[in-house]
Amino acid sequence: MDNTQKLIELFKEFPGIGPRQAKRFVYFLLNRNPAYANDLAKLLTEVRSTIHSCDTCFRFFPNTDNTTCSVCRDTTHDKKLLMLVSHDVDFENIEKTHFYNGYYFILGGTVPILEKNPEKRIRQNDLINVIEKKIKNLPAQTGGLTEIIMALNYNPEGENTLSYLIQILKPITDKNKIKISTLGRGLSTGTELEYSDSDTIKNALKNRQ
Numbered sequence: 001m002d003n004t005q006k007l008i009e010l011f012k013e014f015p016g017i018g019p020r021q022a023k024r025f026v027y028f029l030l031n032r033n034p035a036y037a038n039d040l041a042k043l044l045t046e047v048r049s050t051i052h053s054c055d056t057c058f059r060f061f062p063n064t065d066n067t068t069c070s071v072c073r074d075t076t077h078d079k080k081l082l083m084l085v086s087h088d089v090d091f092e093n094i095e096k097t098h099f100y101n102g103y104y105f106i107l108g109g110t111v112p113i114l115e116k117n118p119e120k121r122i123r124q125n126d127l128i129n130v131i132e133k134k135i136k137n138l139p140a141q142t143g144g145l146t147e148i149i150m151a152l153n154y155n156p157e158g159e160n161t162l163s164y165l166i167q168i169l170k171p172i173t174d175k176n177k178i179k180i181s182t183l184g185r186g187l188s189t190g191t192e193l194e195y196s197d198s199d200t201i202k203n204a205l206k207n208r209q
């Protein structure tokens with residue numbers, strides 16, 4: 001396999017990119033001046049060493065001297081609330097509404113229907129560890145976790161992820177009397193959080209059930 005083909009194969013792994021688009025990316029890069037490709041290559045290496053995953057919510061943030069992101073470090077957020085989202089972009093969209101003041105956990109994916117290894121598609125173990133740690137550090141009676149909000153897409157894969165999460169979290173939520181809520185029907189069927197505007201998300205949060 002020559003380098004062109006190797007690069008095509010790499011681009012094909014990007015979300016939503018098929019072989020034809022991957023090929024177009026490669027020829028686009030070859031047609032641009034060399035500085036463009038050099039800048040891109042440099043940035044690709046740098047982004048991995050300067051951006052880190054938060055050890056509590058697992059979202060990506062610029063590396064400072066901390067292993068925990070600014071949201072998780074901010075103790076003024078509502079400790080009773082934990083919101084689960086699939087991706088970093090969903091987190092960004094919800095933060096933009098300035099309506100939610102609790103904490104987050106980024107699942108890092110979704111569970112497709114009929115998936116044989118759902119535990120490999122989301123950060124299942126990390127999620128359970130984070131929830132257990134939260135409960136242990138601050139019990140509900142003293143202002144700790146009382147509600148987990150599932151902010152997932154309203155499409156079949158999102159719904160499937162939701163039922164899977166409810167199933168795996170049930171032993172913990174039942175035992176600790178934690179309510180599981182889902183976004184209200186401000187979002188219509190097929191809606192993806194990534195493409196929802198602030199007002200829609202705000203309403204869905206307000207009407208969560």
Ligand SMILES: [Zn+2]
Pocket residue numbers: 054055056057058059068069070071072073
């Ligand atoms: Zn964090």
